[in-house]
Amino acid sequence: xxEFDAIFYDGRTSTRNAVxxxxxxxxxxxxxxxxxxxxPLAAVRVEPPVAGTRRLLHLPGGAQLxxxxxxxxxxxxxxxxxxxxxxxxxxxxxxxALAAVAVAAGFTWWCAVYGLPLAAELASAHVPxxxxxxxxxxxxxxxxxxxxxxxxxxxxxQGELSRNFAALTAxxxxxxxxxxxxxxxxxxxxxxxxxxxxxxxxTDALVKLAQNDAQISAVLAHEVGHVRHRHGLRLAIQAAxxxxxxxxxxxxxxxxxxxxxxxxxxxxxxxxxxxxxxEADAYAFRRLKEIQLSPKYFAQILARIxxxxxxxxxxxxxxxxxxxxxxxxxxxxxxxxxxxxxxxxKNQ
Amino acid sequence: MRARCPNCDNPVDxxxxxxxxxxxxxxxxxxxxxxxxxxxxxxxxxxxxxxxTASAGEYFRIWIVNLVLTILTLGVYSAWxxxxxxxxxxxxxxxxxxxxxxxGRPIAILKGRLIAVAAVALFYGTAxxxxxxxxxxxxxxxxxxxxxxxxxMAFNAYSSAYRNxxxxxxxxxxxxxxxxxxxxxxxxxxxxxxxxYFKARLMEFLFRNHSYGTTAFEVPDLSYFGxxxxxxxxxxxxxxxxxxxxxxxxxVVGDGSRAASTLIGYIGYLFIFSYIRAEIANATxxxxxxxxxxxxxxxxxxxxxxxxxxxxxAIVATLGLAAPWAIVRAMRYRAxxxxxxxxxxxxSFVAAESAEVGAEGEEIGEMFDFDLSL
Numbered sequence: 001x002x003e004f005d006a007i008f009y010d011g012r013t014s015t016r017n018a019v020x021x022x023x024x025x026x027x028x029x030x031x032x033x034x035x036x037x038x039x040p041l042a043a044v045r046v047e048p049p050v051a052g053t054r055r056l057l058h059l060p061g062g063a064q065l066x067x068x069x070x071x072x073x074x075x076x077x078x079x080x081x082x083x084x085x086x087x088x089x090x091x092x093x094x095x096x097a098l099a100a101v102a103v104a105a106g107f108t109w110w111c112a113v114y115g116l117p118l119a120a121e122l123a124s125a126h127v128p129x130x131x132x133x134x135x136x137x138x139x140x141x142x143x144x145x146x147x148x149x150x151x152x153x154x155x156x157x158q159g160e161l162s163r164n165f166a167a168l169t170a171x172x173x174x175x176x177x178x179x180x181x182x183x184x185x186x187x188x189x190x191x192x193x194x195x196x197x198x199x200x201x202x203t204d205a206l207v208k209l210a211q212n213d214a215q216i217s218a219v220l221a222h223e224v225g226h227v228r229h230r231h232g233l234r235l236a237i238q239a240a241x242x243x244x245x246x247x248x249x250x251x252x253x254x255x256x257x258x259x260x261x262x263x264x265x266x267x268x269x270x271x272x273x274x275x276x277x278x279e280a281d282a283y284a285f286r287r288l289k290e291i292q293l294s295p296k297y298f299a300q301i302l303a304r305i306x307x308x309x310x311x312x313x314x315x316x317x318x319x320x321x322x323x324x325x326x327x328x329x330x331x332x333x334x335x336x337x338x339x340x341x342x343x344x345x346k347n348q
Numbered sequence: 349m350r351a352r353c354p355n356c357d358n359p360v361d362x363x364x365x366x367x368x369x370x371x372x373x374x375x376x377x378x379x380x381x382x383x384x385x386x387x388x389x390x391x392x393x394x395x396x397x398x399x400x401t402a403s404a405g406e407y408f409r410i411w412i413v414n415l416v417l418t419i420l421t422l423g424v425y426s427a428w429x430x431x432x433x434x435x436x437x438x439x440x441x442x443x444x445x446x447x448x449x450x451x452g453r454p455i456a457i458l459k460g461r462l463i464a465v466a467a468v469a470l471f472y473g474t475a476x477x478x479x480x481x482x483x484x485x486x487x488x489x490x491x492x493x494x495x496x497x498x499x500x501m502a503f504n505a506y507s508s509a510y511r512n513x514x515x516x517x518x519x520x521x522x523x524x525x526x527x528x529x530x531x532x533x534x535x536x537x538x539x540x541x542x543x544x545y546f547k548a549r550l551m552e553f554l555f556r557n558h559s560y561g562t563t564a565f566e567v568p569d570l571s572y573f574g575x576x577x578x579x580x581x582x583x584x585x586x587x588x589x590x591x592x593x594x595x596x597x598x599x600v601v602g603d604g605s606r607a608a609s610t611l612i613g614y615i616g617y618l619f620i621f622s623y624i625r626a627e628i629a630n631a632t633x634x635x636x637x638x639x640x641x642x643x644x645x646x647x648x649x650x651x652x653x654x655x656x657x658x659x660x661x662a663i664v665a666t667l668g669l670a671a672p673w674a675i676v677r678a679m680r681y682r683a684x685x686x687x688x689x690x691x692x693x694x695x696s697f698v699a700a701e702s703a704e705v706g707a708e709g710e711e712i713g714e715m716f717d718f719d720l721s722l
Contacts, residue, residue, distance in 0.1 A: 009512030014697040051406050053439030064512040090413045095668040100416040
């Protein structure tokens with residue numbers, strides 16, 4: 001017969017009663033501290049084991065037995081809580097814990113590098129362009145409120161560049177309504193960036209830096225590449241996915257510090273756009289040749305942007321063909337400019 | 349009224365018929381044994397230290413195994429994982445040798461999580477894709493906030509038991525709504541300066557509506573003004589230190605003054621955060637009474653600051669693997685600094701009938717990351 005010591009709480013008061021419990025095939029008999037109770041086994045709800053804590057048995061009527069005699073309970077209730085009992089076994093061994101570390105690390109790495117980008121690409125294909133356009137409009141609104149002001153480029157020049165842009169984007173048949181936006185953006189330097197849905201923003205500094213319109217068209221072709229490949233939307237989905245992933249993994253660690261969570265996010269995030277830049281470059285080279293422009297103009301403008309950035313490292317913040325290499329150089333957000341210039345020249 | 353037995357010094361009630369420990373009978377009359385009144389409650393009642401027996405290694409294994417199971421089940425298991433983690437911590441928090449018990453049921457939590465995911469998706473979906481409806485969202489959020497607070501408090505209380513007696517939270521939606529509207533109004537007209545007033549009223553609301561079984565938590569009126577005034581003073585000091593530190597760094601090293609200022613600023617912020625945490629916990633718990641039980645909470649700002657700082661560095665340096673260690677450490681410290689005083693022991697609390705509470709409030713609150721730690 002199985003017997004064990006336990007503490008009995010009657011469920012009405014917090015009085016602790018030391019009792020002796022005897023296990024019979026169909027019932028438990030609880031004796032001691034003035035009690036002599038018989039409880040059918042089927043009416044007992046067994047709490048699963050947790051390392052280093054007492055085992056708990058809920059009895060009918062809200063009473064409870066607590067005991068340290070794990071072996072007795074295992075013998076009495078061999079089939080209770082199969083899932084938690086199995087998990088408890090895994091939790092008890094360092095070998096399983098280390099294997100779990102490997103699985104968790106591998107999974108996180110795979111998600112960040114392959115899973116999320118792939119999921120974002122698949123998901124973005126199902127987002128209608130009208131929603132993308134809305135996202136883009138919202139982004140432009142917030143850019144106008146924080147980073148950029150009205151342009152100082154004269155209307156004639158604007159018209160000329162817009163006509164070139166129209167030629168660049170004509171006949172794409174991809175459902176986007178392309179439009180060129182001129183802005184003067186402080187602290188961004190010579191730059192251009194694509195927003196989801198077809199708006200491309202060109203900074204005054206870039207217009208001034210370019211030696212001819214062909215160079216500007218070359219940059220714009222690169223940005224159109226970002227739009228067509230839905231990079232903005234994909235990045236947004238990836239960021240949301242990554243945040244969700246990290247929140248899930250970190251669980252209750254989040255409350256300890258936000259910093260520990262945001263830092264890895266930033267590190268992973270910066271790795272994404274490499275592939276996107278290459279994709280956009282490849283599109284630009286192809287499209288430029290289609291409209292009878294040489295990709296060498298792309299090489300030229302990249303070289304000029306690089307040069308201007310070297311002169312004034314602070315002037316290159318923001319996003320665009322030459323985003324933030326100066327202040328986040330160690331994260332290598334973009335493939336080395338020299339490499340891209342070389343590729344452009346090869347593609348002439 | 350607290351007293352002690354004249355025979356064995358065991359704490360007893362002044363109107364007790366006999367001593368629980370030595371069995372001495374107390375009777376009326378001049379020659380009989382009588383409980384000796386104790387002037388200072390604080391000095392005499394038996395102090396029960398709060399023990400925290402969790403170990404970092406054990407919790408690490410529980411954490412990582414449950415995390416991986418959550419991953420492998422695409423998140424479905426997360427409800428079970430939460431229950432296991434909580435049960436571990438509750439069970440290892442002991443007073444008078446008896447552990448707490450977490451009674452949240454995974455299925456209830458899973459249901460709550462699914463509702464929470466839908467709510468979050470609706471919230472961000474509306475915010476991003478239908479910004480014209482943002483006002484509707486704001487009204488909905490305002491209406492939902494008291495509900496979230498009340499429901500998550502109620503779920504957590506209902507899920508927590510000690511000596512087989514559940515905690516209970518009786519605060520209602522309307523009470524909470526009234527409180528938020530009133531304090532919100534005061535906050536707006538004082539441009540946020542009344543934040544300590546808001547915080548004190550909220551804590552009073554949360555504590556006073558809790559009970560352990562049938563025994564209500566009692567809290568006198570709270571005031572946190574002194575704490576926040578000193579915190580603002582600290583803030584000014586930190587700002588000054590950051591500016592001076594930046595200048596000093598600039599003069600000595602020549603570059604990176606902004607980084608130096610930022611670093612000093614962050615560390616200073618952590619210090620102020622620790623100060624507010626410690627002082628509010630001390631000021632509140634030290635005046636809480638649950639029947640004959642009272643508490644002493646003696647957190648120290650310096651300790652807490654150092655604890656958090658080391659935790660942050662450890663978590664970042666190990667890419668999160670040190671999180672279980674950090675959490676166990678933080679909880680152990682808080683437990684160590686807490687003592688329960690109870691004349692006549694902890695044996696005479698009475699359970700109450702309470703109705704089951706769903707987990708949606710708690711889960712939605714968690715997803716939106718609001719923290720109402722007591």
